[in-house]
Structures are given as C-alpha cells and as structure tokens.
Amino acid sequence: MVAQQIARPVAIHPDHLLQPQWAEVLSITHEINDVSTYWIKFTDPAIQKAYTFQPGQFNMIYMPGFGESAISICSDPNDHTKIGHSVRFVGNVTNAIGRLKVGDTVGLRGPFGTYWPVKELEGKDVLIACGGIGLPPLRPAIYHILRNREKYGKVILLYGARTPADLMYTNEFDEWRKANIDVEITVDRGDSNWSGRVGVVPMWFYQFRIDPRKTAVLTCGPEIMIRFVIYEALARRVPLESIFVSLERNMKCGQGSCGHCQLGPYFICKDGPVFRFDALQPFFNVEEF
Amino acid sequence: MPNEHRPEIGSTIVIEKAALNSILSRLREKGYETVGPRVKNDTLVYAAIERLDDLPHGYITEQEAGHFRLVNTGHSRYFDAIPGAQSWKQFLFPSRIELFSLRQNSNHWETSSPQSKTPAYAFIGVRACELAAIQIQDNIFMRPDFNDPIYRARREHVFILSVDCMNPAGTCFCASMGTGPRVKAGFDLNLTELEDVFLLTIGSEIARDLLKGIPSEPASAFLLRNADQALERAASQMGRTLDTSNLPELVLNNLDHPHWQEVGSRCLSCTNCTQVCPTCFCWDAVDQMSLDGKETRRERVWDSCFNPGYSYQAGGNTRPTIRSRYRQWLSHKLGTWKQQNGTLGCVGCGRCITWCPVGIDLTKEIPMLQEEAH
Numbered sequence: 001m002v003a004q005q006i007a008r009p010v011a012i013h014p015d016h017l018l019q020p021q022w023a024e025v026l027s028i029t030h031e032i033n034d035v036s037t038y039w040i041k042f043t044d045p046a047i048q049k050a051y052t053f054q055p056g057q058f059n060m061i062y063m064p065g066f067g068e069s070a071i072s073i074c075s076d077p078n079d080h081t082k083i084g085h086s087v088r089f090v091g092n093v094t095n096a097i098g099r100l101k102v103g104d105t106v107g108l109r110g111p112f113g114t115y116w117p118v119k120e121l122e123g124k125d126v127l128i129a130c131g132g133i134g135l136p137p138l139r140p141a142i143y144h145i146l147r148n149r150e151k152y153g154k155v156i157l158l159y160g161a162r163t164p165a166d167l168m169y170t171n172e173f174d175e176w177r178k179a180n181i182d183v184e185i186t187v188d189r190g191d192s193n194w195s196g197r198v199g200v201v202p203m204w205f206y207q208f209r210i211d212p213r214k215t216a217v218l219t220c221g222p223e224i225m226i227r228f229v230i231y232e233a234l235a236r237r238v239p240l241e242s243i244f245v246s247l248e249r250n251m252k253c254g255q256g257s258c259g260h261c262q263l264g265p266y267f268i269c270k271d272g273p274v275f276r277f278d279a280l281q282p283f284f285n286v287e288e289f
Numbered sequence: 290m291p292n293e294h295r296p297e298i299g300s301t302i303v304i305e306k307a308a309l310n311s312i313l314s315r316l317r318e319k320g321y322e323t324v325g326p327r328v329k330n331d332t333l334v335y336a337a338i339e340r341l342d343d344l345p346h347g348y349i350t351e352q353e354a355g356h357f358r359l360v361n362t363g364h365s366r367y368f369d370a371i372p373g374a375q376s377w378k379q380f381l382f383p384s385r386i387e388l389f390s391l392r393q394n395s396n397h398w399e400t401s402s403p404q405s406k407t408p409a410y411a412f413i414g415v416r417a418c419e420l421a422a423i424q425i426q427d428n429i430f431m432r433p434d435f436n437d438p439i440y441r442a443r444r445e446h447v448f449i450l451s452v453d454c455m456n457p458a459g460t461c462f463c464a465s466m467g468t469g470p471r472v473k474a475g476f477d478l479n480l481t482e483l484e485d486v487f488l489l490t491i492g493s494e495i496a497r498d499l500l501k502g503i504p505s506e507p508a509s510a511f512l513l514r515n516a517d518q519a520l521e522r523a524a525s526q527m528g529r530t531l532d533t534s535n536l537p538e539l540v541l542n543n544l545d546h547p548h549w550q551e552v553g554s555r556c557l558s559c560t561n562c563t564q565v566c567p568t569c570f571c572w573d574a575v576d577q578m579s580l581d582g583k584e585t586r587r588e589r590v591w592d593s594c595f596n597p598g599y600s601y602q603a604g605g606n607t608r609p610t611i612r613s614r615y616r617q618w619l620s621h622k623l624g625t626w627k628q629q630n631g632t633l634g635c636v637g638c639g640r641c642i643t644w645c646p647v648g649i650d651l652t653k654e655i656p657m658l659q660e661e662a663h
Contacts (some may be wrong), residue, residue, distance in 0.1 A: 008434075014436070014438070015438050016388070016389060016402055016438065017388050017437060017438055017439060017589065018388050018389075018574055018587060018589075019388065019389050019400060019402070022397060022398065043397070064391050064393070064398050064576065064578075064585045065576050065578035065582060065585045066576060067574065067575070067576055068574070088603065090603045091603060094603075103396060104396055105396055105397045105398060107398070222604065223604065248602060248603070248604065249600065249602060249607060250599065250600050250601055250602040250607070252572075252573060252574055253572075253574075255435045256432075256435060257429070257430070257435055257437060257570075257572075258571060258572050258573065258574075258592070259570060259571030259572070259592070259594070260571065260573075260592070260599060260600065262617075262621065262625070264541075264625050265625040265628035265629055267629075270434075282541075283544075286544045286545060287545070287613070288607065288608050288609065288610060288612075288613035289544060289608075289613070289616075289617075
C-alpha cells in the first residue's frame with residue numbers, strides 16, 4: 001500500500017505528552033439505546049479553524065479523571081464548524097462521556113491514523129459492508145462519495161445491526177438512496193414490525209453482482225463480521241488490494257508510542273486503523289494475535 | 290604519570306583507578322547527577338554515587354534462570370558485578386511520571402504542567418548491552434514523526450561513561466545478539482578495567498574537556514592487547530547463546546506453534562520480564578483524581594503486554610490467554626520489532642531470564658520453535 005500522507009495532528013501539544021486541547025459540547029443527538037452523537041467544537045477558534053480530518057480517522061477524547069478513549073469521527077469532513085463522534089457507552093470513559101451535557105468541556109487530541117482511500121477509489125464501484133458501531137467511521141466516507149457521486153460507479157452500503165432498534169442514522173438513508181447509493185439493511189433478529197432482511201452482513205453478499213475487477217470493499221464492524229466479509233469478498237475474486245479494513249484495538253497514545261494497539265509489526269493507531277487487506281493477511285488467521 | 294598531552298576523540302588513555310574520583314566530582318561540579326551500580330539492601334541497584342568506593346568493589350553477581358545472588362569475592366575490580374533488575378531505562382523513561390494536572394473551574398479545566406527541572410544524569414558504568422538498549426529506546430521515543438518530550442529532554446542531557454564487560458554472568462548472551470561485551474559507539478567516555486588501571490577511550494568533546502588536567506598517558510600497545518584478550522575471553526564465557534541467523538523469520542513463521550502453549554502453561558504473566566527489560570517501552574496513562582472530583586493528575590506509568598488489561602477494549606480482550614500474551618512479548622522482541630525499528634528488540638542482557646520467577650529462558654524457548662509440531 002502506498003504510504004498515506006498523514007498530516008501532523010492539529011490538536012496535540014508537541015511539548016506536553018497527552019495534553020489535550022479543549023472542546024465544548026454543542027449538541028447531543030440520541031442515536032440508539034446506548035449510542036449518542038456528540039457534536040463538539042474547539043474552545044480555541046484558531047484550532048477549530050486549522051482542524052481538518054480524513055474519512056476514517058479518529059480522535060482521542062479525554063474525560064478528566066477517567067482517561068481517554070479512541071473515537072472515530074463520524075461527521076462530514078467538509079463541515080469545519082463542528083466535529084461529530086458517535087459514542088457507545090460501554091466502559092469507564094465512554095460512560096463518563098454519556099453523562100456530558102451541552103456546554104460541558106472535553107479534552108481532545110487528534111486527528112490520528114490512516115483513512116479510507118476515497119480519492120484512490122474514484123472510478124471504482126464501492127461496496128461498504130459494516131455492522132453495528134462500524135458505520136460511524138464510514139459515514140465521513142459516505143458523505144465524501146455523496147458530494148462526489150459522479151466520480152464513483154455503483155455504490156452499495158450493506159449495513160447490519162442486531163435488531164431494528166440498533167440501526168443508526170436511519171433518518172439519512174432516504175437521502176443516501178436519492179443520491180443513488182444502494183442502501184441495504186439487515187438485522188440479526190427482526191421484531192414484529194420488521195419486514196426487511198434478517199441475517200448477518202456477510203450472508204447477503206450473494207445478492208450483489210459485484211465486478212471484482214473494479215469493486216473496492218470497505219469494511220468495519222465486529223471482528224468476526226470483518227472476517228467473514230473478507231471471506232465473501234475473496235470468494236468473489238476481489239483482490240486483496242481492493243479490500244480495506246478498519247480495525248479496533250486498545251489505544252492510549254494515538255502516536256505509535258505506548259504499544260497497546262500493536263498487531264504484528266503495526267501500531268493500529270498510526271499504521272491503521274484503516275489497512276489495505278494485503279498488509280493484514282499474514283496475521284489475519286493467527287488466533288489471539 | 291606525566292601530563293603533557295590532551296588526548297583526541299577516539300584515543301585511549303590510561304589513568305590510575307583513583308583518578309575516577311576526580312572525574313566523578315568534576316561531573317557533579319558541572320551539574321550532573323552521577324548514578325551508577327551500588328550495593329543497597331544486599332542487592333545491586335543503580336543509584337547516586339559520589340566516589341569510586343560507592344561502586345561494588347570486589348563483588349560479582351551469580352545469575353541463572355530465576356536466580357540472582359550478589360557475592361563479595363574480594364577481587365580488586367569495581368565493574369565486575371553484572372547488573373541486577375534495574376536498568377538505565379528508569380532514568381530516561383521513569384516508571385511513573387506526572388504528565389499534567391487539571392483543576393476544575395466551573396465547566397472547564399485549567400491545565401498545569403509539572404514544574405520540576407529535567408535532571409541531567411551522568412551514567413557511570415553502562416555496559417555494551419545496556420548502551421545498545423538505550424539506542425533502541427532512542428529509536429522508539431525519538432522518531433522523526435514523534436518525539437516523546439520527557440524522554441528526549443532527559444536523553445539530551447545524559448553523559449554516558451560506558452564500561453567494557455569483562456566478566457559476563459550466567460544468563461548473558463550479548464555476544465550472540467552482537468551488542469557486546471565490547472562497547473563500540475555512543476559513549477562520552479568508555480572505560481576498560483584492567484587489574485591496576487582504567488583505560489579510557491574518549492568519545493566526545495565534553496569528555497575531552499572533563500579530562501583536562503587529570504594525570505594520564507596514552508595507553509600502551511601492551512595494555513590495549515591485554516584489554517583485547519580479556520574481552521575475547523569474556524565473549525567466549527557467555528552463560529547463554531542464541532542463534533539469531535534465522536530471526537525474525539523463525540518466530541513469525543511459527544506463530545501457531547504448539548510450543549507457545551507449553552511456555553504459556555509455565556508463565557505466570559507476572560510482568561517481571563517486561564519491567565526488567567531495558568528495551569520494553571510500553572506505557573499507560575492513568576488519572577489520579579481527588580476525592581471531590583475537582584482535581585486530577587495525569588501520570589504515565591510502565592505497562593506490560595502481560596497485563597490482562599493491556600489489550601482490553603470494548604469488544605473484549607484481544608489476548609485473553611497467557612499463551613497469546615507470552616507470544617506477543619517474544620514475537621515482538623525477536624520478530625516484529627525488526628520491521629518496526631530495523632533491529633531486534635533484545636540486546637542479550639539476560640535480565641528476563643534471571644528475574645523470571647519460574648525461570649523461563651528465551652534462549653531455550655526459541656530453539657523449540659524449530660522442532661516439528663507433533
């Protein structure tokens with residue numbers, strides 16, 4: 001993979017390790033049961049002005065007294081007035097984020113990591129396969145495609161969640177469909193009102209006639225889903241080099257220093273989170289690696 | 290001894306052993322904290338030293354897998370005791386250090402950075418393997434795209450007096466790793482201890498200045514040959530060897546080898562090996578919060594890939610078994626480290642073997658990966 005040019009993060013202190021910049025919570029969007037989106041803006045207007053990110057990058061959000069969490073950016077990279085993070089309340093830090101109110105302050109460092117190669121994919125068909133909380137890091141890529149729709153061929157979003165109540169961003173699907181994105185939704189378990197697909201994401205691959213020579217697959221979600229998405233893509237002769245995966249690991253520093261997020265030779269925070277699959281393949285089948 | 294010449298960088302001089310006292314006091318006059326090996330509470334530590342007599346004169350250390358004893362044999366040398374659990378890492382990359390403090394003021398937080406002055410250390414008695422470890426950590430903490438401000442500030446001020454290692458211990462294998470026992474580069478002054486004198490090789494202008502007026506003469510060919518012979522003897526007396534010719538491939542091609550399970554069944558996941566390892570660099574950041582929640586101090590502490598929480602995340606623990614944690618440690622040290630930093634992450638100091646409570650010995654484990662799985 002051509003090494004991506006990752007710009008030096010704007011919101012870090014070069015002289016003070018882990019010292020965050022501060023940002024104010026502008027608004028909070030309730031998404032689903034345990035996920036809300038926090039719209040924030042840097043308190044320092046100069047940083048807000050200078051801050052840009054690429055689709056798929058993440059920030060470290062700091063809750064004083066609790067610690068930091070790596071949260072991917074889910075908002076439009078072209079919107080320079082605010083930054084969105086969809087947060088699932090699952091651990092100490094994210095539950096502390098869950099207690100934030102509009103007007104509160106959080107620490108923020110970033111943006112970090114590699115990104116979805118949206119520019120390189122121009123002219124291709126794009127299949128986005130994601131599950132659960134794997135959609136937020138892909139939404140900036142979807143916004144990019146929407147804005148440059150004519151530069152891409154067929155675009156399919158295959159998105160799955162456990163139940164219909166766990167589906168995120170549903171109010172945007174119509175708009176995406178209007179822009180000729182094929183939005184395909186599936187759930188593991190339906191409910192009495194559900195008349196859509198039931199089943200995990202990879203099992204619906206057979207429904208799409210994808211041209212392996214010109215299709216790129218972007219995937220993010222539970223590791224088990226990613227694994228089978230890749231099997232399905234490879235089974236359809238999509239080359240390793242056309243599959244892009246965003247991975248998750250415990251992250252502390254975001255700068256490839258603290259060691260936690262290592263996967264083989266990679267630090268997922270700086271060499272990832274987005275990898276071209278050929279880079280991951282040697283370690284992909286090693287259990288607990 | 291006559292004192293008419295000023296030795297050049299790269300040259301080797303000979304001094305009386307007692308003259309090291311003047312070097313130590315000059316370093317302190319220049320503002321350095323002189324630290325070196327010292328006997329404390331019946332073990333060998335790295336701590337402040339002021340005089341030659343503070344060094345472990347007459348001591349050796351007995352080291353085997355899971356075994357360390359400090360023994361006074363009454364010999365006449367100062368630098369013959371192979372170090373204990375501590376390494377220079379603790380000075381450049383302290384095990385716990387404040388990053389910043391915060392105080393809540395209505396709905397925002399006021400930040401204050403620690404005010405303490407960066408210490409300037411003079412390391413006295415850095416062995417070749419330890420110097421190699423410092424150079425490895427330099428690559429970790431001072432990358433072109435990331436500078437650790439704490440490490441860098443400390444590292445830039447360090448004065449290094451290295452020593453050639455004449456009496457390797459039972460768990461040493463620096464000769465296999467190509468890092469020792471002879472010090473090659475990266476020092477201000479390198480000391481070679483002979484029976485009655487010290488040879489000093491000058492490595493920097495700072496060291497050259499420091500020696501001004503200290504009685505010395507150029508080392509004779511006879512003394513240099515004595516030193517060479519002693520170092521050759523030391524290289525042949527390593528307690529351990531490791532065949533590195535097929536590393537890192539041997540490790541990376543055998544990630545599913547059943548031997549990982551076998552080691553995992555003995556390993557206690559106690560983290561001793563990572564704490565004593567002079568190249569292990571993993572760290573965590575923790576908040577120390579006041580009871581009223583209005584103040585917090587953010588600290589950096591050493592972490593270890595053997596801690597279950599190390600790879601814990603929302604989806605669960607990436608490495609829930611000791612087998613996978615041991616494999617992570619060793620396949621990083623002797624495998625993926627190379628791709629990350631261009632060298633292996635092991636210098637052959639043997640600490641992980643000595644300080645393993647169950648005596649796991651990587652020089653014995655690595656060859657097992659060559660055995661066919663059955």
